[in-house]
Amino acid sequence: MVEALHDGLCVRDLACTRGGRRVFDGLSFDVAPGSVVQVRGANGSGKSSLLRLLCGLLPPAAGELQWRRLRVGARGAGLAAEIAYMGHAGGMSGDLTVLENLRFSLQVAGSASADAGCREVLQRLQLAGREDEPLRHLSQGQQRRLSLARVLLSGRALWLLDEPCAGLDAEGEASFDTCLAEHVHRGGMAVVTTHRDIGRDGPCAHTLDMNGLGHAGDRDPDHRP
Known part of the structure; x- marks a missing residue:
């Protein structure tokens, strides 16, 4: 695995299997301090499973994680202690x-x-x-x-947020954008699944497109309509 060049989260060739089906594979991205990764994709593309895998609720089928330049072990204790899910x-x-x-x-x-x-x-x-x-x-x-x-x-330090604006009105969405921007300004990190464009008025977001990483027709078991 390539050594991380920052003190954040480094994801390489990650794969997830649920119920005997491959939800996604070959997923690589970085979450450096002071950045946001916005996860997008169709229902069933594995967005929720990705967050559950990152926070240790699911084991990866393949791939590796590095957190603060250290490889995350099977229990992921060092990473889990710094995650808000x-x-x-x-x-x-x-x-x-x-x-x-x-x-x-x-x-x-x-x-x-x-x-x-x-x-x-x-x-x-x-x-x-x-x-x-x-x-x-x-x-x-x-x-x-x-x-x-x-x-x-x-x-x-690391926020993993699954559709955090679901059910929020415009005022609630604005509050969320402000909170996220302040977290990132302090050097925090976030991975956010959302259909909103949080990069337009909020902190600069790198977009991760889950479409095409899995198998067509496979439903993400963790997705809730």
Whole structure:
């Protein structure tokens, strides 16, 4: 494998197999500090599987990863400790309040934050005044904002975000763009699957096209309509 020339993520000849089918193969790209990779492709091209593979939820069928110039091993512990992952499912309890969900998820991730910090981020994401409401009372877009709050408070260097703007209105999309730009300005990195062009008004994004990397007609098992 070619040695990485930066302290970010280096992906080489990555392949993913799900249910006995090859979802994609021969995938190579870099995520250098201060950059965003925007992942695009048709439904079933493997966008969600790629993020799950990068964060260690799936094993690669082939290929290698380097993180901060070191090869990522089978457990990927060094990389996993610096990842903030935002998938399709929120992974939160509808019976807990907004603030309780945020506290619990951050504690589980080892990124516990003071209530003052949590409230500040919730206010920034237009969730002020909803802290003590059960999660089930929130709209889909508001729950998506809460998932983004977890990412912001994680303090992790690499964000892996799967359709982060799904369900957001124009104001929510603008908030996301600002948060992403600030993260990158501080030297952070992100891999984002989205149908929006986040490179036009937000941080400069390198586009990764998943079409043609897999087999036509194969559906990505992790895709949710």
